[in-house]
């Protein structure tokens with residue numbers, strides 16, 4: 001085992017960076033903290049299954065979020081609201097099994113932590129013990145302070161999530177947050193509150209770029225932006241959005257890096273055409 005060297009300010013496995021580093025052991029929240037000190041930007045992606053997660057591991061993605069966006073991106077619901085803790089436990093366990101290097105963060109679904117800190121600890125404990133995640137994420141700033149505090153005191157690293165919090169869609173819609181003086185001040189209070197509660201990082205969703213930059217300068221924990229401009233410490237995207245697999249509209253902050261829907265549709269049609277024409281299977285696909 002190599003020792004963590006705070007003096008050299010490097011990840012403990014000797015690799016140079018979260019992304020592009022060569023280490024094979026799991027990335028920890030300590031490595032994430034050191035990246036902010038180095039001023040290093042890093043990428044996060046969601047994943048909901050072992051196979052997709054193994055691709056992102058191979059690509060060097062250092063942090064994978066098993067998002068409750070699995071609700072609309074993997075399970076066919078309209079929103080994230082119906083997703084259950086049982087479902088998140090199963091999907092998180094698959095992502096852990098499919099990876100060796102990335103830190104796996106399990107999203108706590110709606111209804112699994114809002115009752116209070118004790119419920120939050122019971123839910124987070126399932127993701128840690130049954131799925132094997134290295135951290136959990138929950139939505140809310142000041143309103144989730146007590147939950148974050150108890151989880152952190154209990155030894156579970158917590159990623160916070162403020163700005164647009166999709167589990168509250170029925171109350172807030174999918175609107176930009178932190179616009180105007182009052183709302184900006186509230187977002188800053190939320191950011192400081194989750195940091196004070198012990199969160200190791202915070203997602204800023206759909207907030208004005210200048211405000212996200214201010215939060216990033218103010219906090220000592222890393223900020224992870226989604227629709228929050230270029231000046232956060234990290235970025236996150238939903239994997240089916242950036243690879244062109246999400247059915248229907250995607251948020252305008254998404255950059256699409258591939259069109260997997262087209263690739264898969266063409267492949268399925270080519271296979272179907274072969275079957276109908278009798279050109280698949282060929283002798284090499286048969287046993288004799």
Ligand SMILES: Nc1nc(=O)c2c([nH]1)NC[C@@H]1CN(c3ccc(C(=O)N[C@@H](CCC(=O)O)C(=O)O)cc3)CN21
Pocket residue numbers: 068069072073080164166174175176206238241246250251252253
């Ligand atoms: N496929 C997918 N991608 C996501 O990024 C995502 C999910 N699902 N599900 C959970 C949450 C919900 N998110 C959303 C959903 C909708 C908008 C949206 O419609 N935004 C408008 C802008 C609204 C405004 O300007 O006020 C847009 O057109 O992008 C944004 C984020 C982000 N998360």
Ligand SMILES: CC(C)C(=O)C(=O)O
Pocket residue numbers: 046065066067068069070107161203205226236237238
């Ligand atoms: C969009 C990210 C931050 C998320 O919470 C999810 O994918 O569920």
Ligand SMILES: [Mg+2]
Pocket residue numbers: 067068069080107
């Ligand atoms: Mg989520």
